[in-house]
Amino acid sequence: MKKTRHLQILILIVTVISIQLLTQATDTSYYLTQLTMSAYYSLVIIGLSLVMGYAGQISIGHAGFFAIGGYMSALLTTHNLLPYKDSTFVLILSKAGLLVSRQDLYGTDLLTVHPWVSCILAIVITIVIAYVIGGPVLKLKGHYLAMATLGFGIIIFRIVLGSSIFGEADGLSDVPAFALLPGIEVSGKMPVRVLNYYIAWTMVVTGMVLLSNLVNSRIGRALRSIHGSEDAANAMGVNISKYKLHTFVLSAVFAAVAGVMLTHYNGGIGPSEASVMKSVRYVAIVAIGGMANLWGALIMGVLLNFLSLRGYFGSMDDAIFGGILIIIMLFAPNGLLRLEILGRLKKAKPKTGTEQA
Amino acid sequence: MEFLKVNNLCRSFGGLKAVNDVSFTLKENTIKAIIGPNGAGKTTLFNLISGFTPLNQGEVFFNDNPIHGLQPYQIAANGISRTFQNLKLFPGMTVLENVMIGRHTHSKSEFLSGMLNLPWTWAEEKKIKKDSLEIMDYLGIADHAGTDATSLAYGQQRIVELARAMACEPKLLLLDEPAAGLNMRETADMAKLITRIRDRGITVLLVEHDMSLVMNISDEILVLCYGEKIADDAPLAVQQNDEVIRVYLGEDDA
Numbered sequence: 020m021k022k023t024r025h026l027q028i029l030i031l032i033v034t035v036i037s038i039q040l041l042t043q044a045t046d047t048s049y050y051l052t053q054l055t056m057s058a059y060y061s062l063v064i065i066g067l068s069l070v071m072g073y074a075g076q077i078s079i080g081h082a083g084f085f086a087i088g089g090y091m092s093a094l095l096t097t098h099n100l101l102p103y104k105d106s107t108f109v110l111i112l113s114k115a116g117l118l119v120s121r122q123d124l125y126g127t128d129l130l131t132v133h134p135w136v137s138c139i140l141a142i143v144i145t146i147v148i149a150y151v152i153g154g155p156v157l158k159l160k161g162h163y164l165a166m167a168t169l170g171f172g173i174i175i176f177r178i179v180l181g182s183s184i185f186g187e188a189d190g191l192s193d194v195p196a197f198a199l200l201p202g203i204e205v206s207g208k209m210p211v212r213v214l215n216y217y218i219a220w221t222m223v224v225t226g227m228v229l230l231s232n233l234v235n236s237r238i239g240r241a242l243r244s245i246h247g248s249e250d251a252a253n254a255m256g257v258n259i260s261k262y263k264l265h266t267f268v269l270s271a272v273f274a275a276v277a278g279v280m281l282t283h284y285n286g287g288i289g290p291s292e293a294s295v296m297k298s299v300r301y302v303a304i305v306a307i308g309g310m311a312n313l314w315g316a317l318i319m320g321v322l323l324n325f326l327s328l329r330g331y332f333g334s335m336d337d338a339i340f341g342g343i344l345i346i347i348m349l350f351a352p353n354g355l356l357r358l359e360i361l362g363r364l365k366k367a368k369p370k371t372g373t374e375q376a
Numbered sequence: 377m378e379f380l381k382v383n384n385l386c387r388s389f390g391g392l393k394a395v396n397d398v399s400f401t402l403k404e405n406t407i408k409a410i411i412g413p414n415g416a417g418k419t420t421l422f423n424l425i426s427g428f429t430p431l432n433q434g435e436v437f438f439n440d441n442p443i444h445g446l447q448p449y450q451i452a453a454n455g456i457s458r459t460f461q462n463l464k465l466f467p468g469m470t471v472l473e474n475v476m477i478g479r480h481t482h483s484k485s486e487f488l489s490g491m492l493n494l495p496w497t498w499a500e501e502k503k504i505k506k507d508s509l510e511i512m513d514y515l516g517i518a519d520h521a522g523t524d525a526t527s528l529a530y531g532q533q534r535i536v537e538l539a540r541a542m543a544c545e546p547k548l549l550l551l552d553e554p555a556a557g558l559n560m561r562e563t564a565d566m567a568k569l570i571t572r573i574r575d576r577g578i579t580v581l582l583v584e585h586d587m588s589l590v591m592n593i594s595d596e597i598l599v600l601c602y603g604e605k606i607a608d609d610a611p612l613a614v615q616q617n618d619e620v621i622r623v624y625l626g627e628d629d630a
Binding site: 259269 | 426428447448449452453457458460464465466467468469473476477478480481483485486487489490491492493497500501504540541544
């Protein structure tokens, strides 16, 4: 229902603002850092929820797309082009206003690509890679698709870990702030902590609006039909391979945008962001959230990432997520927020609507 | 111009010739049944026409347009819609939503317009819903609009699948064993329903085991045996065809 959808978004906005005010009142605004990071991770998770829950496909390689976004923008905004400043290509870029001059921590002059340009480039590259990978891979089903996307994730991980241009095990650092608009910059500096909390959450709200619109549209219905029966969807005129691919690419873009933003926020990115365990974590959180449940994915995404970033899981971090995945699959395959009791409560109410929330 | 023209269709699975050199035509606004003993290749023939099984050889023309080699969704967009022998409803979706999928080829909101929830898509959604309800009303299942489709009784589910296929506004409807699993009364109702669908101007091609259904409603019957066509005629003529009697009742060795 359209009204429920508006209400949900409103509740999200109110919650976001209340949490910020609460941290201000209780002098605990250091929590905002982890909440900002969790917001960006949640972008990956709601995108993946679309692929897994609605289109019924799986990807154990989404950390790869996050890393492509993050690493591309980190590389472009830190790679010094001064040595090539007289080459025609760099001159053209510079004339077009696509480059910026700045100084690094040690006062060395740098000439790098403008963050906006690198951000757009990173997204374009992600789209191209997602199409190239998704095209053949999404013809696979079930275990085979899982293994193929896992393979993709591993390749990206080994590339960033093994290439000196990507900083090998150290990753890339000294990534500058990203001024979205004059005065509104994505960076982890203390004075802009509250601002960045709101930037991140504005993106999450926007993402949720876009995706909840989508799942309630003709396309969302078509995706659910693919999930239900590919043959029947096909017979009804739904171009299943096209829709699967577009959904995959869309979720890859969500992951890449998250990667770009979080890299600017953290001022760097390391290979652990591309690791298989990250991908498994995203899959686990989507499962806990209840697969075809964007709100569940968002809530669990924020909660678990927040706890993890605050260090509550200690050195058992990855083990906890693995364990959660097993337990959810065994006892609550429809997600933690959709346990049987909740389901019964829902059924008790007369159901007249036809759209799902 | 032939409405549907099938030329020399062939399909083998390993060494088995499931469909062997089958040709037939279908006139507009008629009901044609494909019958034959188990394993005669009826469903394979259906899958070849609807694009679910790639063919080895042959051609299919729909209103003089070649449709062989097209994907099922493209064939659906051409105006051919089908049901399945083993029901393939979308679980977890309501009856209305199932039928609304049938309107897919007649609507056009895509990813971008859907995400941005553009105003013109609201009108489209409303129309999809209205059209779907109209068809459900016609088939008498409008009361179940909000029910989870797969929780209905089996006979009702068959009608939902029919409604979904009808929502595509097909010119040709392929029904794969529409009476399978139905009791006698439901079968009789289904027969009436199929005739009503034909009267709406939709041509029907069906595969069926139930002889009473086939003989009563078909204008023409195609008989398959071991992948080959052995008869293609009016019901009465088929009933008296020696070859058909031999296949169905066994050979008289005496």
